[in-house]
Amino acid sequence: MDKYDAVVIGGGNGGLVAAIRLLQGGAKVLLVEKHNLPGGFATSFKRGRFEFEASLHELNDFGTKDNAGDVRDLFDALGVTDKIDWTEIPEAYRVISREEKIDATMPFGIKAFIDKMESYVPGSRRSMEKFFELAKTIHAAQAYSNSVNGATDKKVMLSKYANFVRVGSYSVNEVLDALKMPKKAKDILNAYWCYLGAHCDDLSFIHYASMVYRYITKGASMPKMRSHEISLALVERIRELGGDVWFNTEAVKILTGNDGIEGVVLNGGKTIQTRHVIANCAPHLVYGKMIDNVPERIVKATNARKFAGRGLTMFLGLNKSADELGIENHNYFLYDTMDSKKQYELMKKISTNKVQATVCLNRAYPECSPKGTCMMYFTTLFMEDDWGNVSAKDYFKVKDEYVKVMIDRFEKDTGSKISDSIEEISLATPMTYAHYCGHPEGDIYGYESQYWDGLTPRLLMMNEDYQNGIRGLRFAGGYSMRLSGYSSAYFSGDISGRQTVGDIKREG
Amino acid sequence: MAFRFKKQIFGFMDLIRFTKLVDKRRAKLENAPATPLPVTYRVNETAKILHPAPLTVKLVGIVKDSPDTKTYTFELPQKAFFRAGQYAVLRAKIGDSLVSRPYAISSSPYTALNDGKVSLTIKKSGYFSSYMFDKAKEGDEFTLSLPFGNFFYESVKDCPHIVGIAGGSGITPFYSMIKGIEEGSEDFKLTLFYGAKTANDLVFKDELDKVSNDKIKIVYVLSDEKSDGYENGFISADIIKKYVDGDFTAMLCGPNAMYNFVDAELAKMGVSGKFVKHEANCTASRDVKPKTYKLTVHIQDEVYTVEADAADTILTSMERAGLSVPARCRAGGCGFCHSKLVSGKFSIAGADKRRLADSKFGYIHPCCSYPDSDMELIVPRG
Numbered sequence: 081m082d083k084y085d086a087v088v089i090g091g092g093n094g095g096l097v098a099a100i101r102l103l104q105g106g107a108k109v110l111l112v113e114k115h116n117l118p119g120g121f122a123t124s125f126k127r128g129r130f131e132f133e134a135s136l137h138e139l140n141d142f143g144t145k146d147n148a149g150d151v152r153d154l155f156d157a158l159g160v161t162d163k164i165d166w167t168e169i170p171e172a173y174r175v176i177s178r179e180e181k182i183d184a185t186m187p188f189g190i191k192a193f194i195d196k197m198e199s200y201v202p203g204s205r206r207s208m209e210k211f212f213e214l215a216k217t218i219h220a221a222q223a224y225s226n227s228v229n230g231a232t233d234k235k236v237m238l239s240k241y242a243n244f245v246r247v248g249s250y251s252v253n254e255v256l257d258a259l260k261m262p263k264k265a266k267d268i269l270n271a272y273w274c275y276l277g278a279h280c281d282d283l284s285f286i287h288y289a290s291m292v293y294r295y296i297t298k299g300a301s302m303p304k305m306r307s308h309e310i311s312l313a314l315v316e317r318i319r320e321l322g323g324d325v326w327f328n329t330e331a332v333k334i335l336t337g338n339d340g341i342e343g344v345v346l347n348g349g350k351t352i353q354t355r356h357v358i359a360n361c362a363p364h365l366v367y368g369k370m371i372d373n374v375p376e377r378i379v380k381a382t383n384a385r386k387f388a389g390r391g392l393t394m395f396l397g398l399n400k401s402a403d404e405l406g407i408e409n410h411n412y413f414l415y416d417t418m419d420s421k422k423q424y425e426l427m428k429k430i431s432t433n434k435v436q437a438t439v440c441l442n443r444a445y446p447e448c449s450p451k452g453t454c455m456m457y458f459t460t461l462f463m464e465d466d467w468g469n470v471s472a473k474d475y476f477k478v479k480d481e482y483v484k485v486m487i488d489r490f491e492k493d494t495g496s497k498i499s500d501s502i503e504e505i506s507l508a509t510p511m512t513y514a515h516y517c518g519h520p521e522g523d524i525y526g527y528e529s530q531y532w533d534g535l536t537p538r539l540l541m542m543n544e545d546y547q548n549g550i551r552g553l554r555f556a557g558g559y560s561m562r563l564s565g566y567s568s569a570y571f572s573g574d575i576s577g578r579q580t581v582g583d584i585k586r587e588g
Numbered sequence: 589m590a591f592r593f594k595k596q597i598f599g600f601m602d603l604i605r606f607t608k609l610v611d612k613r614r615a616k617l618e619n620a621p622a623t624p625l626p627v628t629y630r631v632n633e634t635a636k637i638l639h640p641a642p643l644t645v646k647l648v649g650i651v652k653d654s655p656d657t658k659t660y661t662f663e664l665p666q667k668a669f670f671r672a673g674q675y676a677v678l679r680a681k682i683g684d685s686l687v688s689r690p691y692a693i694s695s696s697p698y699t700a701l702n703d704g705k706v707s708l709t710i711k712k713s714g715y716f717s718s719y720m721f722d723k724a725k726e727g728d729e730f731t732l733s734l735p736f737g738n739f740f741y742e743s744v745k746d747c748p749h750i751v752g753i754a755g756g757s758g759i760t761p762f763y764s765m766i767k768g769i770e771e772g773s774e775d776f777k778l779t780l781f782y783g784a785k786t787a788n789d790l791v792f793k794d795e796l797d798k799v800s801n802d803k804i805k806i807v808y809v810l811s812d813e814k815s816d817g818y819e820n821g822f823i824s825a826d827i828i829k830k831y832v833d834g835d836f837t838a839m840l841c842g843p844n845a846m847y848n849f850v851d852a853e854l855a856k857m858g859v860s861g862k863f864v865k866h867e868a869n870c871t872a873s874r875d876v877k878p879k880t881y882k883l884t885v886h887i888q889d890e891v892y893t894v895e896a897d898a899a900d901t902i903l904t905s906m907e908r909a910g911l912s913v914p915a916r917c918r919a920g921g922c923g924f925c926h927s928k929l930v931s932g933k934f935s936i937a938g939a940d941k942r943r944l945a946d947s948k949f950g951y952i953h954p955c956c957s958y959p960d961s962d963m964e965l966i967v968p969r970g
Contacts, residue, residue, distance in 0.1 A: 246592070247593050305944040328914055377618070384617050505745050514632045518632075520626070532612050533616070541610055541613055
C-alpha cells in the first residue's frame, strides 16, 4: 500500500500551495486532483483563436519587486515568482450604477485614490484619510498575527494595534458611518463588496478594509498566460520538491479511526495510507459523503455555516478591438443600486440579478488575444440556490436568456456595443462549477463572510476548529479560515500546509 | 496614533465587543441543528445530467443504414442532455487494447433526457469502427462519455439561419439537429447540403425524405452521379446560392478536403470568420519512415514501457498497449489528454492548439502528437 506523510485532496489554489509548504517542511506528499488540470478555478480554456481566463480578475496584493505585496512574498518563499511572467493592472476599478447616477473610475495609490474621491465627492477627504489609517493598522495587526501563527499577545494588540481591536467587531457600514463618510463616497469605496460576497451591513470591516488596503497600496498583477500559468508553475514546484501529483484522481473516501485520519481511498479503488489530509474542498462534502460516522459536534458546526455566492461567468471573444468597441476600462462593477443590502437581495434570483463584475483583459494585457480582437469575462454571484430550480430540460434556454441580460446590461451602462461582434461565447453556470470542482450548489465563494463567521472570528478560532475536528484533517481554499478569493486561497494553503508540518512532528 | 476609533459612547465597549467574537461563533457552531449533512444538492444533480461521469452503457439496438454504416443505440444508466451537434466518446476493450473514439451523436437531445438512450452512427473505416461493424452485438457493454464539443447552434452569436454542409458520414450531427428541431429541443432554421458520391452512399436518406418541417430544407449533392432531384458536383457557392438568401452561419462536418473546398466557396460569398464553423476531425497517422520508439509512461505510481510507432499518435500507441489513458476529441483541441513531457522529441499534427502555459511548462496533447525520439511522459489516469 502507498504511504505518504500527507495527502492533499484537490489541486486548487489552496491545495497546491499547501503541498509545497508540506514538501518544504520535509514531508512526503501526494496531491490528488479529480480534474485533468490543476488550479480548480485557476485555469484557462481555449475557444477558436482565444484562450480565456477562467476566473482571475486580478491578483491582489502582489505588488512589484520594490513594493512587494504579501502574495509576492509568499510566491518568493514558495519559489514560483520567477516561473511566471507578470503584467500589471492599470487602474483599480470603474463602478457604475446607471440608476443612481454613479460612474467613478478609481486609481491605485492611497493619495491618488483619496484625491480622486474628493473630486467625485467634495468633503470626503477627512473620512477617507481615516479609513486608510484604520486599514493600515489592520494590515499591520494581521502581519503581526501571522508572524506568531495567530497566537497574539493581548497586550501587544492593545498597545500597538488598538484600533484593530476597536473596529474588529463591526461591519463595513457601521465603521464608515462612525467615520462620517459621505454616502456617495461610501458607495464608491464599497464597490468591491461583491468580491467578498456579503453585503456591507454584514461584511466585517476588517476583512473589507484589509482587502482594499492591499489592493490600493500594492496594486494588482496578472500572469500573462492566464491563471493556468500560476497553477502549472505551482505543480512544477511540487514535482521539483519531490511531491507526487495525480490528475483525474478523485478521493472518494477519507478513512478515520480512533486516532483520526488513517487513509484516503481513491476512485479506481487504490487506498493511500496517511495520518494527515489537507482538504482543498468543502467541509460539507468531506463530512457529508467522504467520512463515515462523523461526530455530531462536527455535523452541527458544518450545518451552522452558510454557502456563499454561486458563480456564473460569461466569456466573450470579440472580433473587434477594445478601442473599436468603445470598451475603455479593464475592470467594471455594474450595479442596480449601491445599497449593497438591497443589491444582495436582488442577487438571489435569476430573474432579478443583473449585477456584473466585468473584465476586458486586453486593457491590462493588450496582446492577450490576436490583433483586432479582444476578450471579456463577466461574472456574477447568486446569493440563493435559484439555479437549483432550473431543470435540465430548461437549462439551455435559461442560459441563452441570461446571456442576453448580461450583454444588455454592459451595453446600456457603458455605451459600448458588443453584441454584433461575438465570435466565441461560453457561459459557466453554477452547474458548470458544480461539475468541474464539485462544489455544493455551484458555490464559488466558500462559506459566506457573515458577521459571526467572518475573517477575524475564523482566524481567532483556527486552532480551536482543528481541535474540535478530526485529528490530522485540515482545510484549505475558499471554505477555510482565510475565506475566498485567489490570495486568500493561497494564504489558506500556506497556513494549513505549515500547520500540518507541525502536526506531523507532534502527532506523527 | 493619529486618531482613536470610537463607535460606542464609551470606547471600552468597542473592545469588549471584539472579545465576544469568538463566543458568538462558538455558540453558533454548537447550537446548529444535528440534521445529517446533505449527500448531494439540486444543482449538482442537474450537473450530473448535463455532464455525466463516464457511464457504463449497454448496446441495445443496431440498425444497418447503408452497406458500410450502422447506427448503434445505447441504454444509459441515467438521463443525460446535450446540444444537438455534440459528440460522445465510446470506449471498449478490444483484445489487449483499450480503445476509444469520438463520434457525433445522431439521436435527439430529448431521447437522452427522457429515455436515457443515445445513438451513434458509425461508418466502417478504421480499427475501432471495423470492430463495431463486425463484432459488436446487442447486450455488449461499453463506456460512454458525453457530451462534448462546440459544434451546435449558438443563438447569441450565430445567425438564426444555419447552412449545414455535411460530407459523407458528417451527416450525423445534422441528423441530431433535425431531430432536435422537430422535437423542439432546438430552435433555428436549417438548410442542409448533404454531399456524397452516389445516392447509395446517403445514410438516413429515407428518414430525411420524410422530414416535413418548414424550418428544415435538405439538398442532396452527389459528386459521382447525375440524377433528378439531386444536385451534381461539389457543394459550391453556386449551389448554395440557389437555395439560400440572406445572412447565415455555415456549419461544416466532413473530411478536411471538403473544408478546404467549401471554405473557399463560402469566402466567395463573403461568408467567413465567425460565420463559418467546422467540426474537428480526428488526427490520423502520418506518413514517415517506419520506426519504433520506446515510450515510458507514468500513470499514478505505475511506470510502463511501451512501443510507439513513429507513424501513430502517442495516444494511439498508449491505447494499443492497453494503458488506460484519457482521450476525448483526438484532434488536439479539448486538452483532456494533457500530459507532462519528461523527455523526448515530438511533432504536432496541424496547428498547436495547446494553452500558452502548456507549451511553456512542457505539456503536450498525446492525441495530436507523434514521437520523434524515445519519450517519457506523465499521463493522467484514464
